[in-house]
Amino acid sequence: MKKNKKTIIRxxxxxxxxxxxxxxxxxxxxVNFEDSEVYTLGPIIHNPRVINDFAVRGVKTVESPEDVPSDCRVIIRAHGIPPQTREALNRRGSLxxxxxxxxxxxxxxxxxxYSSLGYHTVIVGDPDHGEIKGLAGFADNPIVISDPEEAGNLSLKGPxxxxxxxxxxQDEYDRVCHVLKExxxxxxxxxxxxxxxxxxQEALKELCTRVDACLIIGGKDSANTQRLYKTAQDTGIPCWYIQDASEIPQEAAGYDIIGLSAGASTPDSLIGEVEERLRSM
Ligand code: SF4
Known part of the structure; x- marks a missing residue:
């Protein structure tokens, strides 16, 4: 009997x-400059493979400007940093x-x-996220909230x-804005x-209508990968959240048509390895 070939759709x-x-x-x-040590302030992205590959090449990750030596290159990650942190780095003389x-x-x-124009700044998001900490540094007395309930508890006068x-x-943000409008x-x-x-998320939803099961690839700390996994779960098809090819469950390989999606911090090489391993399982 002829065996069906597995179909993998990205x-x-x-x-x-x-x-x-x-x-x-x-x-x-x-790293390619090779003229000084290279540091990143916080992990460059939420992906252990990428962080580890750079660590092997000598890149060091630190959390505070105080841990950055003066004669090195320091990289600001995509989330950005508050101006106060940038000033601290400049004071240390790092490049x-x-x-x-x-x-x-x-x-x-x-x-x-808007802060300089006298507006109160309300920032909606995860207060522990690097981007939010960075944004907050650009306002005077910013308020960070994460849901409509916290918006309802605010008491603000003026613009x-x-x-x-x-x-x-978007719908989470719209709900918070609706409360603030009142x-x-x-x-x-x-x-x-x-x-x-x-x-x-939209591309994944559409994909889930065409496949039997789905694998979401990304670092466990990646917020956007977690959201993708939730999006796939909500469609009701079997789905798994894996960091790399070694985590593909045997059960997933049993489906004929498998969908793949990956978070914004997942490198192409990792996606390719997952696809290759799936075909061989
Ligand atoms: S998801 Fe990517 S492109 Fe969008 S704001 Fe974040 S880092 Fe920038």
Whole structure:
């Protein structure tokens, strides 16, 4: 009897986004200079494979400007940093190479502009996320909230500007803005959500209608990969969240048509390895 060949279909949008590609490219450039030690402030992206590959080439990851020596190159990751951190790095005399995503830079400029015009700054997102910490540094007394309930508890007088983390879901942001509209007479809503995330989610939803099961590839710390996994789960088809080819469950290989998607910090090489391993299983 003829054995059916497994079909593997990739989502139309997946893998490195513009910002991640730029940050990783900046780090690559720094390593290639070979003239000094290279540091990143925080992990360059949320992917253990990429971080480990750079570590093998001598790149060190630290969390604080105090841990960066003066005579090295230091790379700012796609999430960006607060201006105070940049000043601290400059004071240490390190050579700063900026890998901040252009979309995040645009949000930082908007926060600075409205804060200087006297607006209260409300930022919607995860308070522990690097991008939010960076954005907050561009405003005077910013308020960070993560859901409509926290918006409902705010008491603000005067003009208010609300902006979000680039990677949150549009409907979550809309719900928060709806609550703020009821409370603030003078509210400026800034639309800053990056379409890279929503496009990946839409492409995955569409993919899930055409496949029997789905694998989502990405670092476990990657917020946008976690959202992709949730998106796949919500469609009801069997799906798994894996970091690399070694984590492909045997059960997944039993399906005839398998979909693949990957977070914005997952390199193409990793996606290729998963596809190859699946074909051989
Ligand atoms: S998801 Fe969007 S905002 Fe975030 S790094 Fe990628 S391109 Fe930039």
């Amino acid at each position: 989502a139309d949008e997946m893998g490195f986004c513009l910002g991640v590609r730029r940050a990783v490219g900046t780090l690559e450039e720094a 700063v190479m900026d890998g901040t995503c252009p979309k995040v830079i645009a949000s930082q400029k908007t926060v600075r502009k 208010v500007m609300v902006i979000s983390q680039t990677t949150i879901k 409370k603030c007479a003078d509210l400026k809503i800034v639309e800053s959500i990056c379409s890279a995330t929503s496009k990946r």
